[in-house]
Amino acid sequence: MARREQTVEVGGRRIRVSNLEKVLYPSTGTTKGDVIGYYSAIAPTMLPHCRDRPATRKRWPDGVGDDGRGDFFFQKDIGDSAPDWVRTGRIQHKDHVNHYPLVDDEATLVWLAQLAALEIHVPQWRFDASGEPGNPDRLVFDLDPGEGVTLRECAQVAFLVRDILRDMGLPSIPVTSGSKGIHLYAALDGSQTSDQASAVARELARSLEADHPDDITSSMKRALRPGHVFIDWSQNNASKTTVAPYSLRGRIAPTVAAPRSWRELASPHLQQLEFREVLQRVAKRGDPLAELTELSAAHAVSDRLSLYRSKRDAARTPEPVPPAGAPRDAGSAPGNRAGSRSGNADADAEGERRGGPVFVIQRHEARRLHFDFRLEHDGVLVSWALPKGVPTDPAVNHLAVPTEDHPMSYRHFEGVIPKGEYGAGNVEIWDAGTYELEKWRDDEVIVRLTGRPDGGLGGSRRYALFRAGEADGKPRWMIHLMSDDAAAARAGALRGGERVRGAGRANRRPAARDRAAADPDPGASAPDPDLRPMLSERGSPAEFERLDEQEWAFEMKWDGIRALAFVDGERCALRSRSGGDLTAAYPEFAALPAVVNGDRAVLDGEIIAFGTNGAPSFSRLQRRFGLTDRAEVERARREAPASYLVFDVLSVNGRDCRSLPYRQRRELLDALVEPMPGVPAALPEVFAGSARDAAAASLRLHLEGVMAKRWTSRYRSGVRSSDWRKFPLILAEEAVVIGWRDSPSDSQGFASLLLADWQDGAWRYAGRVGTGFSSAERRTIRTRLAPLEHAEPAAEVPAEISRDAHWVRPELVGEVVSKGRTAGGSFRQAVWRGWRPDKRPADLMTGARG
Incomplete structure (x- = not known):
């Protein structure tokens, strides 16, 4: 079957998808297009459970088969063909290093679906801010029914596990696995290692096995599982993974690892759910697992401030230093926002009553004067230092150095950090208020800030922060003032990088400019x-x-x-x-x-x-x-x-x-x-x-x-x-047009243009281009070529090409992009980009192609 491709845009990313009509689940007729559509629709609900976790994929390129036993393979490393925008995490194994994709956005999820990665498996831990594996933020139990055991009996064991976890102060949420059993999740505060969490899970499983030896086993020996519910506690190991909540399963039907309520688990009609049912449930009821995510997020905020705390001693600095283990900085709790030391609490309160996340820009006279740019996100103030200040010209981008996350209460801080302490010097609030979020990706953030009436911004301003490569192994960011004012703003938005040292307009005196x-x-x-x-x-x-x-x-x-x-x-x-x-x-x-x-x-x-x-x-x-x-x-x-x-x-x-x-x-x-x-x-x-x-x-x-x-x-x-x-970075080349071939479907157009380039003192056939034109463009080009018709070709052309060709004098230069050249020198998979009226055939003779 011919491979059918198209390009779709997801979250600002362009993804090539193919063979959308290919059936991956024969028993239900579910196609690859259906799978991509499901993952796109479920992304807002699924992503919080996958974010920052390395993803192992289970792929069925040819589908699950009529009996659900089609060939599949696991893939851990991201591979060489992945788009460069997919975030990755690095894991050092015993004898090798793998770079795993991080399923952090809808585009990555759609890309994986295009690869027929039906199942996505993730561990119970996330990468921390430094890119290292962190402590687990959740505990999981996989309740697997042995031969002769029903899903209903699995549910009964799930209630036993729930009761013990509740006594431990750990609320839990069930997930019907989409396969045979049930997963049970509970949130952890991040203070335990994976080994410690695994040990706790193991003891809980053994305890239930001792109390219910005829119904439960915690042993890894498969021979002991028939007639029992196996409580698999081992997936809490740092090297183990569990199928992600809301992931499809590679079964005979397109079932899903679906979070459920405890009330549902008590129903005698409990069964696994297929993807369309899951979409309907989420639209109507929301995500039962969201409570777990919120608990994990609250603990994650505390963990995100660990670097901040490590640089400060609360007894020696007036800066706010939330204690370790505090689930949320008091300054970020709704209705508990302290007034600013600067006496502008009313302005802050007014901004917050308008709603929306908050920002603050602080002028910091440390060893070198700079401005600190902070945006509320996920319960903390994500921060950048601006050595050259806040940009005021769309044509001039400024360096933005990522710094550690700050507690929410820091947005009110003004004062003097004592000499000898980290960041010693005077801190003043330059402007503060709320912002509208347009985009927040790992490599780009776009916001519209609305500050105080007397603030430094002087009104509502729109900024883009974007990652611009690396410097000394660390991410390098820039900040750009965006504008809707025609070319200057649009060209600035292309973000060519930081102006060379000494050439910045912000550092130039007008008199110097006039003299130059x-x-x-x-x-x-x-x-x-x-x-x-x-x-x-x-x-x-x-x-x-x-x-x-x-x-x-x-x-x-x-x-x-x-x-x-x-x-x-x-x-x-x-x-x-x-x-x-x-x-x-x-x-x-x-x-x-x-x-x-x-x-x-x-x-x-x-x-x-x-x-x-x-x-x-x-x-x-x-x-x-x-x-x-x-x-x-x-x-x-x-x-x-x-x-x-x-x-x-x-x-x-x-x-x-x-x-x-x-x-x-x-x-x-x-x-x-x-x-x-x-x-x-x-x-x-x-x-x-x-x-x-x-x-x-x-x-x-x-x-x-x-x-x-x-x-x-x-x-x-x-x-x-x-x-x-x-x-x-794309292979764009010029060539002269030496003819065209007739179109069987349009007598006024053409099927392809025939091209040539100059080599060894003569025109050499360079292949043909038949894509990149609209129907109207084909007719316009045909009209333009008509006056140039000539009896003989300007270059030697293969006989099978020249049989139905019309020749023209080599007077017009066009441009194509291709995937290189064949051994014979022809363009490979050429696509037309357009005419080059600024070029003449003589330019090609002298090698002028740029």
């Missing part, structure tokens, strides 16, 4: 009006890994067309890399002089159009190509608004800057270009970090790749230089 813009190089002369952009060489992955950030600067590679902007007074002209005039095609850039701090300048940049995911979309930009009629230009401008991203400067006020090293040009550019609302221009930042971090950021932001530029490089107009190197 006015007189960059008094001895230089004006540049040639026939300027061409400097070009880059394509680098290999091996070269990329070796690049040293002290020698090389890293920029994001934008998915648009290159253009020089000539600013002269209030006028602005645009020229393509081949010298074509683009001014009339992009009238929105007439406003560019407003963001330039100089009378005249020549800028180098990229024209892009943002897609729906916030990243540049080359296919959307295609709508702007080749238009001359003013009405058509205006219509395309509304459908695909363009932005100009500036990344270099060639001259300022008649002075040639090309002989300056790249580092100085960037500093000058920062002083020269100041993005403002309403002008579709932005100044993407140089990425501060390693080449690997830059690549990771580019992939996460769905960008085309990374540009590496030597800090010492001069600007060499029209020259392809190894001082600039491009490293595409």
Whole structure:
């Protein structure tokens, strides 16, 4: 059967799913699509029971079979093919290390369902804040009926276990396992190790076995189980797992490990539940196991503050230090929020009456002045230190250093931390209030803060905190001020990284800016009006890994067309890399002089159009190509608004800057270009970090790749230089179109385009591309090719391809993405990206493909 694929978006993640109609449970006709749909629907209820726990998967790629005994396999390590956004936890086994997926979000759950991982098994412990296995937060008993024992008899034993746990002060919740038996869960406070919890469970099981020897066994010997309920206590061992609550089971029917009420367990009609029944129950009754999760969460809050407590002595600091073992910081309990020491309790109370989680930003004069940015989440204040303060410009991101979680009561703290203590210095509340949460993922948080009327924010502000690789083995985060103001905000949201040291606008004095813009190089002369952009060489992955950030600067590679902007007074002209005039095609850039701090300048940049995911979309930009009629230009401008991203400067006020090293040009550019609302221009930042971090950021932001530029490089107009190197992360290449093949279903369109590239002094056939077009685009392209028809092909083409081909002169350049090349040099699985009007066939002859 042909493999049918599609891409779905789940929680902001794109996941490729296939063969949704494939039947995984033949007895009920349940398909893979049904399984994915179930896990997507149950995710909000299931995830709290899986979060931060390493997941072992039990997979049935070909389904469970007619008799429920289909082939399956266990998978522990996440494997090489997993998406890079799936969180993992590392476990050192005796002779190897495994990286387990953490089922923390709906997207991960859907990805596992796509792999036919019907069952998800997790331990009773979670990874702690340092990434190490923590103590268990729950106790589990697996009541397994031996031969001849019914589910009803299992339920009777469950009541016996419940009574003992209740006497121990441990409320418990039953779960019908979806297989044959019942699981019983009780919350722990995290103070016991797995060995200690396992020992307690073992003694409880042995005690019941002694009291009911004819009905219960706790022995691991299978021969003793017939006629008995086996109380399996061993799953409390740190190395053991239990099928997760709400997981499907790989049985003959799609049953589920379903949490139940004790009243249900007493029913004579008790039976295992299938997934549709579980969805209906959750929609109507909620999650019976939620009580357990809340107890575990309360104890987890105390555990999350262990690092905070370890750095502070309550007898020596005025900071709030909740005692160890306290289930919840008093400051976070509803109705028990103390007033601020600053005398602004009324403002805080007013914000909290409006509802929503709280935030506080504190100005901290420690060894170095910084601001502490804290958000209420899961009962604590998740915290970041901002060395450069809270960003005030969407074009300038600031470093955000994750710090230990703080107790909720810290949001009221103001005072002086004594010298010699951790964080010694003065702490003041800069602003505080509530926030609206838009997104909270392990690598990205987006919130809208509403502070005090007299607070430092000056109103409602929207911020994104995001992970931008690692530094010294620790996560590296940035904070970005978000805005709805056209290109400047959208480009800022692409988060190119921290501005290079010394080039930050926040650290620049206006006088210095004016001097830099006015007189960059008094001895230089004006540049040639026939300027061409400097070009880059394509680098290999091996070269990329070796690049040293002290020698090389890293920029994001934008998915648009290159253009020089000539600013002269209030006028602005645009020229393509081949010298074509683009001014009339992009009238929105007439406003560019407003963001330039100089009378005249020549800028180098990229024209892009943002897609729906916030990243540049080359296919959307295609709508702007080749238009001359003013009405058509205006219509395309509304459908695909363009932005100009500036990344270099060639001259300022008649002075040639090309002989300056790249580092100085960037500093000058920062002083020269100041993005403002309403002008579709932005100044993407140089990425501060390693080449690997830059690549990771580019992939996460769905960008085309990374540009590496030597800090010492001069600007060499029209020259392809190894001082600039491009490293595409998707394999996008240009080729000329040399023909098309007829479509059997559309006489005005085509089946595929035939491509060629230049090699050894001649055009060489490079394969065909038949995907990436809409029906309308196929007809438009066919019309465009008609005047170029030619009797002979421009390259030698295999006979089986040329039989029904129409040939054209090699005059038009297009771009495709592919999965590499075949041994014969043809594109493998090519997808059309669009025309490159800024390229000519001669560019391909000289290797110009970037």
